[in-house]
Amino acid sequence: MEPRHKIKVLIADDHELFLDGLKGFFVNSDIYEVIGQAFNGEELVARAKVLRPHIVLTDLRMPLMAGAAAIKAMISTDPSIKCIVLTSYENDFSIIEALEAGAKGYITKNMPKKELFAATEQVSRGYPYYCMSPSSKMVRLLAQSAFHPSLRQHK
Numbered sequence: 718m719e720p721r722h723k724i725k726v727l728i729a730d731d732h733e734l735f736l737d738g739l740k741g742f743f744v745n746s747d748i749y750e751v752i753g754q755a756f757n758g759e760e761l762v763a764r765a766k767v768l769r770p771h772i773v774l775t776d777l778r779m780p781l782m783a784g785a786a787a788i789k790a791m792i793s794t795d796p797s798i799k800c801i802v803l804t805s806y807e808n809d810f811s812i813i814e815a816l817e818a819g820a821k822g823y824i825t826k827n828m829p830k831k832e833l834f835a836a837t838e839q840v841s842r843g844y845p846y847y848c849m850s851p852s853s854k855m856v857r858l859l860a861q862s863a864f865h866p867s868l869r870q871h872k
Contacts, residue, residue, distance in 0.1 A: 723750040724841050727770035729761040729787070730803070731779045735826070739774065739803075742830060749837065758782025765791045770798060772837055777804045777811055785818035792819040799840045803833075822846040 726749050730736045736754055743751045753768045755761035759781040765773060773791065777784035788800045801822035802815040815823050822840045824832060828848050836846040 724748055724772060724837070725750055725752045725768070725770045726772045726774060726837070727751075727753045727755070727761070727765055727768055729755040729758070729773070729775040729779065729784070731756050731776065742833060756780075758784060758787035761787045762790045762794075765798060766794060769795065772841055773798055773800045774803045774837070775800060777802055777815060785814045785820075788815070788818040788820055799843075801836055801840055801846070824848040 723746075726743060728736060728739055728751060730739065733756070736756070740751050740754065743749045749772075752770055753764045755764050757780045758775075761773070761775060761779075761784075762782065773788075775784045775787060779787075782790075784802060784804070788802075791798050791800065799822075800818075800820045801824060802811075802820045803824055803826060804811065804815075805826045812823060822836045822845060824836050824846070825848055832848055836848070839846040
């Protein structure tokens with residue numbers, strides 16, 4: 718039987734304490750491997766080009782380049798990268814900004830640990846994942862916005 722390859726995860730946040738804690742969640746995982754970290758958007762884009770992650774967990778608000786701009790840059794270079802926004806922002810603009818940039822998931826930093834793994838599992842399989850708190854808000858926002866995920870090509 719061939720050994721299963723781990724899903725490579727790259728994480729980005731400008732708060733070192735949060736970043737270290739997030740990496741700790743994956744330490745004993747048989748499924749995921751954290752292959753790198755970044756403290757700002759420019760570093761995230763550069764590391765994604767070199768490390769070629771399957772999943773990127775990124776904050777939206779970071780120095781040098783915002784998370785949404787970094788997501789757009791990574792996806793334009795490698796459309797197979799699946800990005801999940803992990804943020805403390807639940808406002809309307811942030812949710813739409815993340816989706817329009819190409820994020821496949823949106824979760825908040827106050828979610829339970831099991832939701833982080835549910836999001837990474839679902840997104841790694843090619844399905845979107847949105848945590849419960851912004852979900853009802855997103856339905857209303859998407860109905861009013863120009864964002865139509867069904868019109869995008871899925872790769």
